[in-house]
Amino acid sequence: MAQEISSMQQMPPFQLMELSYGLISTQALYVVAKLGIADLLSDGPKTAGQLAALTGCDADFLQRLLRFLVSKGVFAHSAGRFELNDVGSMLRADAPRSARPMALYFGSAWNWNTWGNLLGSVTKGKTAFDLVHGAGFFEYIDTHADDAAIFSQYMDTLVRDFAKPVLMSYDFSQKKHLIDIGGGHGALLLAALEANTGLRGTLFDLPKVVNGARAVVEGAGMQDRCTLIEGSFFESVPSGGDVYLLSNILHDWDNEDCLRILKNCRTAMGSDSSLLVCEAILPDGDFSPIWLFDLVMLALTGGRQRTVAQFSALFQKAGLKLGQLNPLGLIEALPS
Numbered sequence: 498m499a500q501e502i503s504s505m506q507q508m509p510p511f512q513l514m515e516l517s518y519g520l521i522s523t524q525a526l527y528v529v530a531k532l533g534i535a536d537l538l539s540d541g542p543k544t545a546g547q548l549a550a551l552t553g554c555d556a557d558f559l560q561r562l563l564r565f566l567v568s569k570g571v572f573a574h575s576a577g578r579f580e581l582n583d584v585g586s587m588l589r590a591d592a593p594r595s596a597r598p599m600a601l602y603f604g605s606a607w608n609w610n611t612w613g614n615l616l617g618s619v620t621k622g623k624t625a626f627d628l629v630h631g632a633g634f635f636e637y638i639d640t641h642a643d644d645a646a647i648f649s650q651y652m653d654t655l656v657r658d659f660a661k662p663v664l665m666s667y668d669f670s671q672k673k674h675l676i677d678i679g680g681g682h683g684a685l686l687l688a689a690l691e692a693n694t695g696l697r698g699t700l701f702d703l704p705k706v707v708n709g710a711r712a713v714v715e716g717a718g719m720q721d722r723c724t725l726i727e728g729s730f731f732e733s734v735p736s737g738g739d740v741y742l743l744s745n746i747l748h749d750w751d752n753e754d755c756l757r758i759l760k761n762c763r764t765a766m767g768s769d770s771s772l773l774v775c776e777a778i779l780p781d782g783d784f785s786p787i788w789l790f791d792l793v794m795l796a797l798t799g800g801r802q803r804t805v806a807q808f809s810a811l812f813q814k815a816g817l818k819l820g821q822l823n824p825l826g827l828i829e830a831l832p833s
Contacts, residue, residue: 522569535587627799660826682713697724733764750799779803
């Protein structure tokens with residue numbers, strides 16, 4: 498029977514069904530993350546009734562939800578009780594590489610509802626987010642503190658899992674001052690400072706973001722090596738750095754806005770400065786999982802992921818040229 502089911506799952510109709518049912522998995526993960534089920538299981542297996550009593554849920558409905566996630570390998574089930582496995586453990590809030598922020602972000606109504614108007618986005622050439630919310634993604638985030646917190650926590654996981662390892666591949670040994678443009682609460686900048694004791698840093702972002710970063714920088718004991726500056730990269734960028742960083746910034750914007758950002762960086766850079774662009778790079782012509790991120794940009798921000806050639810064209814217009822390249826997601830630009 499198991500082999501027959503496995504064979505059926507490889508058939509095109511079942512593959513399409515699996516893709517179509519993806520919305521169910523997203524919401525199931527969101528619900529257990531929101532309820533903190535993984536945290537409740539951290540001290541041992543529990544029945545659906547016990548978990549329902551702890552969360553204020555209906556026991557039958559919760560059991561059926563958890564049973565589905567067991568079938569997806571998220572939790573384990575034995576002797577009538579649900580328990581953590583390696584996958585489910587990552588939904589714990591205190592897990593070293595917690596995926597809970599990701600589950601909360603993708604399943605939250607403000608993000609989730611956006612994808613219901615992907616058709617409108619494709620047919621009208623506008624972001625689905627604008628069509629649903631009547632405001633741009635960053636405008637919305639600026640006025641919805643709770644949703645902004647969920648987004649910030651999710652972005653922190655991307656820095657931890659993807660951007661940080663890629664950035665650490667760059668040789669900072671000859672660099673003295675790193676300026677992180679649009680650096681959020683400084684997770685990536687602080688990682689670079691910790692790994693390079695001779696490096697000092699500047700975090701540059703909007704006033705509201707910088708206010709939130711101050712406690713993070715002080716908590717890391719980096720206040721003597723890290724300066725905080727408020728401003729907008731659409732207006733200007735601080736000078737004085739010998740290496741600048743744009744991490745997951747350019748993919749949020751169209752080419753015109755990207756040029757404004759890059760030109761401001763070029764104005765601030767010295768003749769020996771470097772600019773590092775850290776984000777997923779599209780391969781030329783090949784199908785890639787990164788096309789998923791490009792679709793996210795299409796629907797949410799109006800930006801896009803880019804190939805090396807597309808980055809090079811933007812750099813050239815901004816007075817920059819390609820330097821070193823890490824195809825995992827790091828491009829260096831130098832003054833031309």
